[in-house]
Each structure stands twice: as structure tokens, then as C-alpha cells.
Amino acid sequence: MSKIRECKKCKSNEYTNKQLVMMINECGHPLCKNCVDNIFALNSGNCHVCARVLRKNGFREQIYDDPLIDKETFLRRKLRKVYNLKQDDFETLKEFGDYQERFETLVYNLVFETNVNETNAEIQAFEEKNKEKIDRNKRRLDDDQKWIEDQLRDERQMKARMTEHMETDARDKENATAVTDTRKIMDELRDSNVAAEVILDRERKKQIEKELEEKEEQEKRKRRNKEMLQTRKRAAENMSFNTVIRIAGRAYLHQPLELVINGPPMPNASQIESMGYLAHIRNATPDLIAGGYTSALGCSRALFEARIDLFAF
């Protein structure tokens, strides 16, 4: 998505409000949920763009980023409830084609709001004229829908078969181990001279331990899944675009630079003033001061150059 969704009214967007939900009404001008709650607190109000009177329950969540597309799909779906004639309702293919074309024109008219009144009148007339057919078709599916239903059913069945297969496999395996186990116990009971109770006790204990282990394992798995979900949720909530603090290498330690003068020590700025150095240098003129020069600066420069490497022998 290249564009950030933003409410035109309150200017809040996806960055400022992570729970931003955009709403849209029949006029196709999006608003955020907060604005809808505020403006339409009395259930009806004007659109902030086109001033059309809207009702609060006419708002739906905006699904597509482009409000125009959202509006079109919404209207198309609504109109489909009336214009639900199938191909076999028409005598020729051409008539069916004309009907479909007309339908597109109506959608276009509604979306771009051209001749709305005429369009609505036409729709109403159509509905009254074909009332029977429409009612009948409400329960009938056309070929495309049938095909989709078939596909979905097939998929469901396939899935069911797979799980069944796997379950039987697992059961077979378990049965096999159980059988060998019981046979082993029987053999032991018959052959060894240890008391039968002891052997049975031991086996029972084993079984209980196994069950406990399994239970524990399952719980653990459940807990892990839950934790994973939670962390993912938390991460999504606390998504941040701040710089990530990475710890790498040694921390920086500031060491002040050392100025090697190799001469007598320099008086500092306040000493230059207090010791009276400034009495021996020309006063800075106003235009020099405006340029950032002070007489202390010139003074310290001369003093510095007089000291540098004075003790270089």
C-alpha cells in the first residue's frame, strides 16, 4: 500500500491511530469511526464533503482503499438482489447480453450519480415487472455459483478424508503397540517366578506415568501456542518505528582532547580578562564584533602562538 489511510475530517491516520477504522456511507466519502460516532451521535447528519443527509446505520466499514471502488462494489451487491435474472430467463443470448449491459449502465449511473432519479425509477419499475422471477431466483443458483459450491464441497470432503485416514493410521499403530505390550506381559506372567501382582502393579504404574506424560506434553504445547499468539499480538500492538537499540562493541568513552603546547601554560578566557591582558590590545570595533571577533580572541591567539613550542629544544 503506497498511501496512508487518513481521515479527511480529523486528519488522524494509520500512524497516529493504530486502531483506525474507516467508514463509508452511500455518498462514498470516507470518515473515520471516531468522526462517525461524533457527528452522527443523533443518528443522522450531513456528509462533511457533499452535505448530503446520511444516517448513522448507513455507514459500513471501508474495505477498499479507493472509496470509489468501495462504493461500486457495495452498490453492485445491492443491485444484484434485484437484478438476479439468469440466462435461462431469457429467450435469446442477445437479450441476456442486453440485460447485463443495462445492469452495468445502471451501476455506472449510481456510482457517478448521473440521472439518479431516473435510474431509481427504472430499477423500481423492473422490480415490479419481474417480481415473480426475482423471488424465484432468490433461491436459485446460476452456473457459476454452482461451480463454486461444488469446488468448496469437494475440498471439504478431501480434507475430511485426509483426517480420517490419518486418524486410522494412528489408531492402528497404537493398537499394534498395545497388542505387543499385552502379549509381552502375558509371557512374563507365565514364565517368570515373580509374583503376578508385582508385575501388574509395575505395568499399571507405567501406564499411568505415560498418560501423565502425555497430558503434560499436551498442556505444554497449548501453553506454547498461547504464548506465541500473545507475543505476536503484543508485537503488533507495540509496533514502533523508533531506532532499535543495538548493543554492539564497547561503549564510547569520551576523552577530552589534550592540547600539547610544549610551552608555558595558557591563561584561560576568564584569566585573560581578570589579569588585564585586554588593556594591551586594540579594542574590537563594532563591525569586528558583529563579525564574531572579540579582543579576547585576538589576545588569546597571540598568546597561544607565543607559547607553542617555546620549549622545543
Place this chain on the structure above:
Amino acid sequence: MYSTSTQKREWTYTPEKLAAVRLEINITFRQKYESVMKPEELELFVTPEEELRMQRSIEDAALKFADKFRPHIWPSVKWTALSFFKRAFLVWVPSDTSIRMVMMACFYLAMKIDEFYITIEDFVRNMNVGDPRQNAERILKLEPELMKCLNYNLTVHCPYRPFEGHLMDMKTRMLLLNFDLESIRRDSMRFFQHALQTDVLLLYPPSQIALAAINYGLHAQGKSDEILREFLRKLIGIEEDSWAARDARPEDLEKLEKTVTRVNQILKEVEKQYVAVTEQERESHKSQLSRIQALIPELDERRKAEWEAGGRIGQMPGAVTEQPVDSDDE
């Protein structure tokens, strides 16, 4: 900052090293032509000492030129130019170049470096020999050569600002002096003028040269080294009181003594090296230089002939780089 400068790293020598460098370039130059030289021409090849005197006579003339220069130049331009000049002749040989023109190029470059803005037209108007247009052309041609020879180390730390610093320190710290410190200024400036015609600017840091100038001025006022010592004591922070003096750190005392010794060494050096160039000397240098420079093209011809006679063809190795920078055709 002097202590991290190229001046300290590349262009400050010990006296022995300086003499060695001069001897080396002299010998290299002589060796180049030795094989094709006729015995009677050999006397034209001068010793390093004579070369140094030639430099001095040019420097002397250049300082006069600088003092007559209009608009007035500030002293650090002189110092910078003469530093360039001295450095350049640790690479070039006077006989191989038009030494006077090199000096002019040094001045022109120094004015740029020291932000003394002047156009080349105004510059050559101050020269009283030669055709202005030709002079301008030669200076501009020499300038990049000169910078290359200096290895583009163009910052020169002059002792004038340190001098002001020392003077300011003295005025501030030495409150009990019974004379006006400003009175030493004239003598100190004379010291700098003399120092320009010596090698001290290739030997010592500018802060020490400045202190030497102060001491020179004090001496000229009939004062002893004691004032300098007291000043240094105050700078370093050694107490004068005999009781407290016992606590003075020995390295501080050593610094004090060494500085005084160094200052007097610089004074002596300047006194020894500064020998005013006589008119006669200048004339003889001039004729000597013009003779050798007239001979060099012929010598080059002879070298080429020898090269070809040796059965070798093409250009001599290094012939391009060994071209004289600029011939003196005055």
C-alpha cells in the same frame, strides 16, 4: 598551530643538516655537467657558501623592494616570501634558475598566502627592471613551479604574532618595570629584518625567534638578561622568593635555563650570519650568475652530443625534468 605544521615537520633543520642539504644539491648540479666541462669553465661553478652569499644579496635587494612596495605590505608577507625563497633553494640551485624572478614569484605567492590582495598588474608596477608584461608572464609561469618545488607546503608561521603575544604577556605580568616596553619595538623590528637574511627561519620555532627579538630589544635599551629570566620565571610559574624557590621543580628550572640559552643562541646566530651585502659583492654575483647562465645552454648541448656519441639515441633520461625553470634573459 606550529607544532603540527609542515613547517616543523618538513622545513625545520638542524644547522648540520642544512649545510648537508646545500652541499648535496651543489654537488648534484656540478656532477651533471662535470664530464663536459672545460677546465677554464670550472671556476664558474661556485661553492655552497658562495651560493648562499648570492641568495643573501638577492634577499637584501628583495627587502629593499618590499620596503618600497606600494601599497605598504605587512611584515608577515616579507617573512613568508623569504621563507619560500630559502626553502626553494634547498631544492633548486641559484645557477640553474633566474634567482631574481624566483624571489619575485615568492613575494607574489606570499601575498596571496597572507591575504594581501594585489593584482599582478599592480605587482609588476612596483618592479623597476624589465618590461611589465613580460615580468607578469614570467612570474605567473613560475608560480606553479614554485609551489610544486615547495611541495605545496604553503603555510608559514611568522614570529610577528608571537612577538605581540610575548609583549602582551610582559606588559601584563611585569608591572614593576621602570621603562616603557613599547620602546623596544623599533629595535626588535630591526632584529627581524636582520633575521630575515639569515637561516634562523629554517632552524627555530617562531615563538623562540620572537622571544629573541624581545631580548634583542631589551639589550638595545641597555637591559640585561635578568628581565628575560624574570619574565620566563613568571611564565613558567617559578617563585622568585628564595624560600619558595627551593620547591621549584628541577625540570622547570631546566626549561628556564634552556630557553635563555636558546634565545641567546638565536641572537648570536643572527649577529654572525647577518653580514650586509656590499655593492661590490652584488655586482660580482650578478656577473657570475649571468656567465654561468649563459654557459648552461651550451653545456646542455655538449651533454646531448656526448649522449649521442655514446651510441645512445632518443632523449636523455631526465632531460625534461632537468630543464631550467626559467632562464634569466635580462
